[in-house]
Each structure stands twice: as C-alpha cells, then as structure tokens.
Amino acid sequence: MLCKTALIGSVLTGTIAALAATTSPTVLDRADVDADTFGDACRTIAGKKWVAPKDVRACFTSISVSPKAKDNIIEVVDKTLAAFHTSRYYQKRAPQPFAAEVGVDLDSEFARMRRTRYSSEYEFHLDFSRTIKRLNDGHAGYINACYDSVYLTLVPTPLVLLTDKRGDQYVHIAPEAWDLVSSSFSDQIDVWQNALPGNLRGKLKSLSGAKVLKINGQDPFKVVNAHAQVAGAFQGVGARQNGFFASYRAANGGGFNYVPGEFAQKSLPLEDSVTLTIQRIDSSKTDTVTLPYRSLLATGQTWTDKASFRQNLCVAQPDTNGEDWYSRGFATESDPPESPLFKFQQQDKMKPEDRKKWAVNVAVDSTPLSTLKLPRGPVEPTPLLSYSIVQTFLLPDKKTGVLTLGSFTAGDVYGVMMAMLDGLTELRSLGATQLIVDVTNNGGGIICLGHWLHRILAGAKSTTEPQAGLDTILRAGPLVQRLVKAVNEGKDDSWMTAYHTSWYRFPNNTDVPENYNYLLPIDNRRINDERVEFSPRLIDRCQPFWVDMPTKPIFPTNKVAIVSNGRCASTCAMLSIAMSKQEGSKTVVVGGVDNVKQQYCGIVGGESTDFVAMDFSVKSLKMKNHPLAPPDFITNSMQGITFRLGLGIWNRHEPEEWQDHPADYQIPLTAETVNKPYAVWSEVAKTVFKR
C-alpha cells in the first residue's frame, strides 16, 4: 500500500518543544493576567476530582476577556476557514436538503462578536464556540482547552428514547443508568442519593428506566429539539437529536464503550441541576426529583491558582501552532507531533508515525471519546474475532454475521485490514449469508481503511479499483496557489507539507509528478454569491493494497446492512454512502424521533485536518507573511477543517456532503433493545433481511 509521506501537524516534541516554548511569541501580556489571588476561584477547585459546576464557572468567569485574545481567536479561525476549509461558503446557506439546517454567515458573525463586549473570556467562548457549532460540521470543530472538557459535567440519569408496544415514543431514564453510575461514578453516588427527595432518598437505583414526563417543567421533546439547535456536529437534525441520548460505541480491544449523551454529560459547566418529573417502573404516581450536575476533572493539566490555570490551560502551549520544518533543522526520524486537536478527534489511537502515512477523515467533538464501559447484559455472546477495532459475531440464527467498528483508526493498520478480511471470511465459512456492520457513533478515521472495507465487501470491480472512495477537490485560493507554487519550486524537498505533490493522484490513477501544479485548471465555483476556487478532481492514494484478497464479494452486497444511530461520520459516512449508492447495501438507523427523517450518516467531508497542519505548511513554505495566512493562536485554541471535499457518486459535480442520505430503515428502540447491541442486531436482522 502506498503511504503518504508528508507530515500533518506540528512537529514539536520533547526538547524541541521546550526550545520553542522559550522562543515563541505566544504568551499574553503580563497585564492581562490578573495578579490578585484573593478569593481565587481557580485555587478553590484546584486538585479536586469532583466539584460543583458553579465553582468551575467561578474560575472560568474570573478570567477577564482580553481584547487581544478575542481578536486573535476570531482572526485565526476566520482566516483558517476562509483559506483552507472546503465548506465555509456552502455553510453560509446550505443546499437542499439541508437549507433549513445550515446557514451561518461567518463574516457577519465574526463582525458581531468583534463588536460585542463580554463580561469574561468564558462568556466570549460560549458565544464563539456555539457560533462555530452552528455550522453543524464536526470537521470544523473549534476547541479552547482553557474551557472545553477541562471538566465533564454529569448527572446520573442518562436518557434514552423508547417506543412502547403501542408505538408511542417517550423519553426514559436509561434502564442501565444505575449499573453505569454504580460502576463508573461510585465515588459520587452519595451526593446524588442524598439529593433525592423524601421517600426516594438513597433510592437512585429505582429511577432507572423511569418514564420522563417533564425536564425542568418542559415537554422532553422540546428540550431535545432546543438542544439539537446548539449541539452542532451533524447537518441532519435527527443525528443531533440522537446525540442527546445515551448510546454505545464498539471499543478498541473488544466490548463497548458507553456514550452518556449530551443530556447527561456536558463539555462545559453549563447547568447546576436538572429537575425531572418521572414515573418510575411499576409505579403509578409521578415523582419530581432535582439532581445536581457534578463536574468531573477531565484534563491532565494541573494548576494551583488562577495564574497557573491561565498559564497551563489558557495561553498558547508549545504545540498550539505549527512550526517551520526547514528553519528548525528537525531530524526526519523525530517523532511526529501530537496536535492538541487529536485528543478531540472521534477515532481510536493512532501511532504517531502513522500520522504521516495515513490521511484521515474524522469528526472533532468538544468531548473526547468516552472511556466508560457499557454495562453488560446477562447474556452476552463472545466475539468470534476481536482484534483492535474489529469484532465479529455470529447471531443465534446462524445466518447473520456482525462486524462492529467504533472508528476506522487503529494502532496496527495492516493488522486491522487482515482482521477485517479474516473475520468476514470466517463468518462466511460458518454459514453466514448476510452481514450487519454496526458503526454506531463511528466518527471516521483512516480513509484507506474505509476503502479497504469497501473493496473486500464488494470485490474487485470498477467501483472499488483502482479507487474505492470519492474523488476530492481542495481549496485553491491565492494563498494555496502560492503554497503549491513553492512546493513546485522545490521548497519542500523533505516532502513534509500537506501540499507536497506526493500526497496527490490524478483520476486516471497516475501520481502527480513533483513539479506539477495540480491546482490547474482551477475549478471556479459560484457558491452563495461568492467565487470559490477549487482544484480539479483528485483521488486517494490507497491502492494497490499489496495484499491477497478475494476478487468476489464475501457477502452479496445487498445482504449487507450498515447500522448506526445516524452518527456515522467522515470515513464512516464515505464507506456507508459508497456501499449504499454503488453496491445496493441497506442502511439502518436505530432509534431517533419517529417523525424526523433519519440520515444514515453525516458530515461526509473527504479529508479532514486542522489549523496546526495548515500553519506547519504555511511556515515551512515561508508564506506566514501572506495577508491571507492566519496568525498564530495566542490562546490554547484549536480549529479543525475539511481539507479535501468528496464529490458526489450520483451527482458527480456536487459535493456528496450536501446530498440526501435517508436511511432505508428506521428501527425503534425499546426497553428490551436499547443499548444492548446483541438485541439490536437480532431486531435489525429480522427487519432488514426478512423474506
């Protein structure tokens, strides 16, 4: 398999980082750091594992907004999204079917926020990060590690959406709530037990499974919808609603992680408590309970007071910005960088050296991947095969095989390729004739692993060879043209930047030669009254795979069902779309509000990356002084982008991102199936593979 040779990300590690820390012009003015430690709210919470959300807010809001930091954040993000992000101008007013879902004029939003006076930097962060979230694009995530997921703010009552025997949908406290809380948050249970009123005091367990009639006095569906308006991450409203609820994700190394959902787990200390009006299982009366949110420390960074909080968490850190590879004299064998955004990418761990080999397409979220364990049910089949991110199962019907994938990224890429092939071949040899691929909450990952799975599922044919994925285009505005010109002039002779020709291949399956300007002829698109320049179409460099593989499909592709909660993003989306549109596979969304159209995937993208990688390319190609180049962040901020945009399969000229992906089946969840993957798969097999 061909490997990408350029390095994505900054390159600061170890001693180099220490060197950069002393030389980088990143710290805020001394005057910005308030000197007083009297009543220091950050000192109050320092070193504590669990604290009240209001105490976290007291620390956050004690940091006054520096006009310099605010303008800097706006300028870096504005210029990054303007020069490099493929989707900025589409997102001003998205095409159908997403016209009602995505429409943010960032120019006027940035101008508004420049004018607005904020009482604290935290208040600005709320406004800024929500504005970026409204793009509903998980690739364009903005994170400020001074605030986002410093704490995870939790209540012990994750919610689920269940359909009863009459077909009516109600919000419930998750049936597994107590099992989760007693195993994962046992050191905080007393606080919640004691918060329960009167005869319910100490009986948190009895709330599991309860029907939720009101949330803070409101119809629960109203609360779900209000949340979907600010949740971000997916274009389709169904996927944003579904993120409110608890779900699971296949874990790396076997088993499943528990995803508490955005009601029960928040990346910011937004709320102090929630009041639920509930009807418990086997109870005919309603109870009203108020449970406190509690904030759980979730960063490895430490502080003792406000000054050290700011210094360690809020100002730019050594890896916040890119570096000029060629002026630092890096040894090429030095470990590639860990961009701080990697922590927020929704994929499993990658080896640092793989970062420069494998392009990824992956969602970013202000909450890192959950490490909670899905509470186990009483009857659990063991997987036939469990290797890294790959697990396979055979259902009791002996006809249905299951492959689970929580992301498309693994520490051992070739091992995972073999595990996919071996696992599927074994299922077939055991008599399975149909396959469920469970990609619930799969945020994407290595693009070529998606291509690989498509190729082995569908066999050798024109849709899988020489390339199995989408053709892509990248932005080609004046700054990018200068970067590629510099590459063509030999200014990237170590093949380090994102624009090096070695990353790119023409649609006729020949590699772009080193001195070739692959941006020409420029594809000028008119998008929402803006002229936006893109490259001609290019393809991924995944093949040949250099591995023996069957030429025939392992399962008939119309006997393959791709199953998720609609939150299948990026590489997961590209794979699902290719399997659905090109190979006739079935798509299934499990759960979801029943009068809402469920997209089987979202945020297709093409290849994603971040500000650090762009800054690394800009600096290494000596373009930092270009007027369109973003300056360095002076805060501990990060910005993701869609770097290459996948073009459509059916509508070939337009991005796949904005095309409709309605699920073939929407299967409701019940108290018996919710968050029980094995039960879900049997239900899917019955519904999809009947006849």
Ligand SMILES: *[C@@H]1O[C@H](CO)[C@@H](O)[C@H](O)[C@H]1NC(C)=O
């Ligand atoms: C492939 O396409 C590129 C770009 O259009 C062209 O320059 C090149 O000559 C083509 N190569 C072959 C072998 O057709």
